[in-house]
Structure formats: structure tokens, C-alpha cells
Amino acid sequence: MPDRAERRGLELVPVGGAGEGLLEWLGRELDRVFGTRSFRGPPLPLLDAWRDPETGQLRSGDVVDALVARADALRSDGSRLWSLALADADLGAPGRTFVFGEATVRGCCAVVSLARLADPGENPGSPRLRARLLAEATHELGHVAGLEHCDRGACAMTPTATVEEVDRRGGELCARCMSLLRGAAPIRSA
DSSP states (O other): OOSSOOOEEEEEBBBTTTTTTTHHHHHHHHHHHHEEEEEOOOOOOOEEEEEEEEOOOOEHHHHHHHHHHHHHHHHOOOOOOOEEEEEEEEEEEEEEEEEEEEEEESSEEEEETTTTTSOTTTTTTOOOHHHHHHHHHHHHHHHHOOOOOOOOSTTTTTTOSSSHHHHHHHHOHHHHEEEEEEHHOOOOOO
């Protein structure tokens, strides 16, 4: 857990009805990693305007932008609150076939999708899906906390392009990234 005098709040936000059974568990796990105090925030509605008409995917940047806009309306400068959205829908981004998630670096907000993390027919509470979700949520919140990509293969901050790479990488931060996280100055919301 990061060494911070003041604990940061972590708002877990379902997009539509995504991840209902996973939010409480995910919050506990992320609290352990980041030293946050998580709670469930109001859901973001799944807007048709966020869908790419060619691929049918949600544009990850649109979801993050909606979180940032909501954050700007609710928080004062210097807020110690992060928001992590969880979506069932597949996410896309410019120049990418798909993304597992997206974040504002040194900002306030991130989104992670379950769509490519679950194997077909997999139980939403399966240990493998939970491990993958935690790995991706840790990666995206690491960016929110100011961490960059890491070249240590077993670190959660190592970039991945496939679910097999997510499995190999895992969800733990390496000692270097954990040290950077612990030493990070308080971050203002974007």
C-alpha cells in the first residue's frame, strides 16, 4: 500500500450494468495496491454516441472524456478522487483494433473493458477473469497515478496486446513501479 498520509478515494463506475458482481471485489483489491478507499459511484449510461459506427465498439476516449467531464463538475481542484469505469462492451481507440482500457495519465479517470478479458462462456466470477481484470485495472490506475509503461515483463505496467500477454504479465507492480507509486507527489485531478 502506498505511503500516503491522506487516502485517495476510488470511485468504481459501472458503464450500463457492467461488472455488477465484480465491483466490490475489485475495489478491495485495488485498495490493497493503491492505498485507496473505494466505493461504488453512480453508473454511466451507455450512450450510442460513444459507439464507432464501423466497428460497433465503444470509443474508450469517449468514456474517459465522460468521466473527466463528470469529475470536473463534481470536484474542486486538488481533489483526491479517482474514477475507474468498468464496461462489458468492447473498447476501441484510434489506430488500434481494440484496447483493454484507457486512462488519463496523471489525471483522474480510466476505463477497463471485460469484453476481451473473459473467455467465451466464462463465469463472470471465475478466478482467471478476476486476475485479468485486476491486472488491467492496476495498469490503467497506474497510469492515472503517473506511472509509465515498464519493461519488466512481470510488472502490471508492462503493455500488452493480447489476453495471453495479460496472463503472463499478471497484476502486480514490480518493486521499481511500486517505489515510484509510493514516492509520487499528490496528484491533482485532470
